[in-house]
Amino acid sequence: MKITDAKVFVGGPGKNYVTLKIITDQGIYGLGDATLNNRETLPAKYLQDYLIPNLIGMDPRNSEDIWQFFYRGAYFRRGPIAMAAFGAIDMALWDIKGKLANMPLYQLFGGKSRDGAMVYAHATGADLEDLMDSISQYVEQGYRAVRVQCGIPGMPTASYAVPDKPGENEHYMSDFSGIRPKVEIWNSDRYLRYMPGALAEIRARFGPELKLLHDVHHRLTPREAAEFARAVEPVGLYWLEDPTPAEDQSALKLLRQHSTVPVAIGEVFNSIWECNKLIEQELIDFIRVAVTYAGGITHVKRIVDLAGLHHVRTGFHGAPSHSPISMAAQHHLNAWAPNFGIQEYLVLDTPECDALFPSEHRMKNGMVYVSDAPGLGVDFDESEAQNYSYKPGSHPVVRLEDGTLWDY
CATH class of the missing domain: 3.20.20.120 (Enolase-like C-terminal domain)
Structure with a gap:
């Protein structure tokens, strides 16, 4: 079993959801979420330019090895952008695993x-x-x-x-x-x-x-x-x-x-x-x-x-x-x-x-x-996704009354 393609979608009702769809040569696909609130384009780009090209041809059942490949192989590790992208891949691979077993993930x-x-x-x-x-x-x-x-x-x-x-x-x-x-x-x-x-x-x-x-x-x-x-x-x-x-x-x-x-x-x-x-x-x-x-x-x-x-x-x-x-x-x-x-x-x-x-x-x-x-146990309608596009946003920031920047 091999991964043949993967797509990234950015957008949604009220939020810029970053949705990953991993497709296999057996027609089974898995879904993952890489939404990094108010920085959504960053994990999306990381997936598209760096991670997906490496995913193609891998066996999706080897989710542990794939996780180690991306995490330990990155050299500069962790951080919200990378981990959100890795998280989306991992969710999608588990989704595929559950569909192959015909079981919900909790089983x-x-x-x-x-x-x-x-x-x-x-x-x-x-x-x-x-x-x-x-x-x-x-x-x-x-x-x-x-x-x-x-x-x-x-x-x-x-x-x-x-x-x-x-x-x-x-x-x-x-x-x-x-x-x-x-x-x-x-x-x-x-x-x-x-x-x-x-x-x-x-x-x-x-x-x-x-x-x-x-x-x-x-x-x-x-x-x-x-x-x-x-x-x-x-x-x-x-x-x-x-x-x-x-x-x-x-x-x-x-x-x-x-x-x-x-x-x-x-x-x-x-x-x-x-x-x-x-x-x-x-x-x-x-x-x-x-x-x-x-x-x-x-x-x-x-x-x-x-x-x-x-x-x-x-x-x-x-x-x-x-x-x-x-x-x-x-x-x-x-x-x-x-x-x-x-x-x-x-x-x-x-x-x-x-x-x-x-x-x-x-x-x-x-x-x-x-x-x-x-x-x-959740699906993604690509035709519905066409109704949405990316809209930039930011978290508020906090200042004290004298103008000092504080922790949000």
């Missing part, structure tokens, strides 16, 4: 550990009452877990993942349009004074059963993160996400000395080498890698297995920048992983997206139920 991993996988939604509000309304909407839909973010009084602009005005909270997403990034203004002192009390009010309103998650998005120093974590201990958060910049892994030692709040980190990590010490030293409770950015199923399975040895559970990244292809890969991993924790779920469930990526994966009452179709 190739070792079968199901659970019937459904719990997901969390993003509740947000311009102020606390607006956030309360958003949480109520998701609770009514059956969600058992929500991430909560709201505006901070006195903050000059809306903070991370927060709308500008009340009433704009339903299905809110940050505006990434335009090549020049928007600027958010941040003040850690105001955040530290306000947010612990806000989280306590949310807990009092919704009771102990609802799982509450909160994302600091890298914006506190280690000392501030430790102070905040200790202050919110009575709230009983399911997790505190990215309390400090991920590059400074030793910072979490200080947090651990002062608080027992569960910590989730890893959505910006690209390999096991960015998170192995955090896992082995048990400085985190949830690992947040994504199948795309972390090099595909082959590599992420290694991370999941390492995490399982150290009481660390999964909490895969699931922002709208992940296409239904990469989310399908994570659905299969979630069904299998003995140390599964929770799955972020912020995909664009629209008729347009369903037409481009038809599948039988289903989300109901805050749980995802994986399809039993062979392989990834």
